[in-house]
Structure formats: C-alpha cells, structure tokens
Amino acid sequence: MTLAGKSQEGSNMKIGFKLPLAMATLALAGAASASVTALTVIPIADILKHREAVVGYGLTGNERNIDKGYSHYAWTTIGIGDGVEVAYGHDLQSGGVLSGTSYTLHIKAQLYEGKNSALSIGASNYTGDGLKCDTFAVGRYDLPFCRLHVGYMHDDEHRMIFGTDFALFGDCTGMLEWISGPHANGWVGFNxxxxxxxxxxxxxxxxxxxxxxxxxxxxxxxWYGFKF
Incomplete structure (x- = not known):
C-alpha cells in the first residue's frame, strides 16, 4: 500500500489504504501473530473501509544462535462499516509446519478521522481465554513528507509505541518504528x-x-488487498 494521496488499482477496486498493511505481532520476540492494520510491528490508526480485505502469509525468525526455527502464520483482515476492522490470525507452525491449530482474533475501531489525522483503539491476540487480550490506543498525524504514529499498548507490560511511514521510489514505502518497555526494540520495514x-x-x-x-x-x- 502507499502513502495518503496515492492509491493503486486492485483486481476490481481502487485500493486507497494509505499505507503498508501487514501483521502486528504485539509480542516482542519469538512467534508472530497476524493482526489489524499495522506497519511492520505496531498497530496504527488506519482501518480498512467497508468490505475491503487483506489476506496474507508471513514468516519471522531470529538470529540462528538464538533460535534456528521460523514461525509461519497467515491472516485475514476485513473492514466493516467504515469504522471497524476485524482480523483472524492462524499460527501455521503450532503442531508442526503448516499444520498448526493456534488462532488469534483482533478488532480495531476508529474513533476519529480528520483530513490529516486519525485515532483508533483496539484489542488483539485474543485466543478464547476469558477476557485476556492485548489492548492499544493509537493516533496518526500526516506531514507533507511522512506520517507519524504514536500510541500506548498493554500486553504483559505497559508500552509506548512510535512509528513513521514515508514514500520511497515509485510506489514503495519505508517504515520505522519503536516499542518501549522490557525487551524494547525498533524495526525497519520496506513494502x-x-x-x-x-x-x-x-x-x-x-x-x-x-x-x-x-x-x-x-x-x-x-499480502493481497481487495474489495468484495
């Protein structure tokens, strides 16, 4: 996906998602889990519009001297009513490569969207264990040369999240992000x-x-974005 003001044609739609869509792990190491609209890792305020969808597959790994294995995952994210998006993630590694049974559910609601800003809240990584899940609140502000993202996230810890995405050559997009707290880390991404x-x-x-x-x-x- 591209920055605000740009769009690309889907198979039967004009996809104006405004940014790269991907997974958000909301876990700082080890297995990844697909989630709502995000940069590489952090959730952001953007949402899919009504009947827009993204399906994707990804893998993630660590340094081989720490963990030689890879996590494989798939996900589907769908926009509902121009104000809510829901996502289903499937850990393909659990129970054997490409035969897993672990799933996660995710939801995000956009509270405000202006010409150059947006605000959303959400819950992620729900596995059916009572009400246990991760929660977050994120905002976005658009500058002429980039978009800024800042928010708060609670998993097992309280964390601040920061990020930016910006146009590179052609329709390619760059991303930088940071998650604070224990096991803090930054990410550099390219779409x-x-x-x-x-x-x-x-x-x-x-x-x-x-x-x-x-x-x-x-x-x-x-990942593949389309309208149905």
Missing part, C-alpha cells in the same frame, strides 16, 4: 507492490533489539 499482480505486495522487515542478547529479528510477508 513493495508487485505491479504484475495488482493488489499483491511484498514486505520485508528487520528488528533491532535494545538489548543485544535478545537478538536481531527478521520477517518476510506477502
């Missing part, structure tokens, strides 16, 4: 539309830990 297949995108990211012993992380994601 590239596949022009031969409208709506299809490739996204890559590298996670840099505040504490070197947590190890560098990396992720690769393929």
């Amino acid at each position: 590239m539309p596949i022009k031969q297949v409208p709506g299809l995108n490739l996204q890559l990211g590298v996670g840099v830990p505040a504490d070197r012993k947590d190890g560098y992380q990396h992720t690769a994601i393929v």
Whole structure:
C-alpha cells in the first residue's frame, strides 16, 4: 500500500489504504501473530473501509544462535462499516509446519478521522481465554513528507509505541518504528507492490533489539488487498 494521496488499482477496486498493511505481532520476540492494520510491528490508526480485505502469509525468525526455527502464520483482515476492522490470525507452525491449530482474533475501531489525522483503539491476540487480550490506543498525524504514529499498548507490560511511514521510489514505502518497555526494540520495514499482480505486495522487515542478547529479528510477508 502507499502513502495518503496515492492509491493503486486492485483486481476490481481502487485500493486507497494509505499505507503498508501487514501483521502486528504485539509480542516482542519469538512467534508472530497476524493482526489489524499495522506497519511492520505496531498497530496504527488506519482501518480498512467497508468490505475491503487483506489476506496474507508471513514468516519471522531470529538470529540462528538464538533460535534456528521460523514461525509461519497467515491472516485475514476485513473492514466493516467504515469504522471497524476485524482480523483472524492462524499460527501455521503450532503442531508442526503448516499444520498448526493456534488462532488469534483482533478488532480495531476508529474513533476519529480528520483530513490529516486519525485515532483508533483496539484489542488483539485474543485466543478464547476469558477476557485476556492485548489492548492499544493509537493516533496518526500526516506531514507533507511522512506520517507519524504514536500510541500506548498493554500486553504483559505497559508500552509506548512510535512509528513513521514515508514514500520511497515509485510506489514503495519505508517504515520505522519503536516499542518501549522490557525487551524494547525498533524495526525497519520496506513494502513493495508487485505491479504484475495488482493488489499483491511484498514486505520485508528487520528488528533491532535494545538489548543485544535478545537478538536481531527478521520477517518476510506477502499480502493481497481487495474489495468484495
């Protein structure tokens, strides 16, 4: 996806999502779980509009001296009524490669959207265990050369989240983000539309830990946006 003011044609729609869509782990190391609209890691205030959808597959790993394995996951995110989006994530690694049974549910509601700003709240990583889930509140402000994202997230800890996305060459987008708290880390991301297949995108990211012993992380994601 591209920055505000740009759009690309989907298979049967004009996709104006305004930014790269991907997964949000809301967990700072180890297995990733797909979630609502995000940069590489942090959730943001943007949402899909009514009957817009994204389906995707991704993998994430750590330094081989820390963990030689990869986590595989798939997800679907759908916009409902121009104010809410819901997502279903599936951990394909659980129970064996590409045969997992672990799932997560996610929801985000947009409270405000102006010409250059937005505010949303949400809950993520719900697995059916009572009311236990992660929660977040995020805002966005658009500048002429980039978009700024800031918010608060509560998983097992209280965390501040910060990020920005900006246009690169062509329709490609760059992303920088940071999550505070224990095991804090930053991410550098890159999203590239596949022009031969409208709506299809490739996204890559590298996670840099505040504490070197947590190890560098990396992720690769393929996602497809469409309207139904």
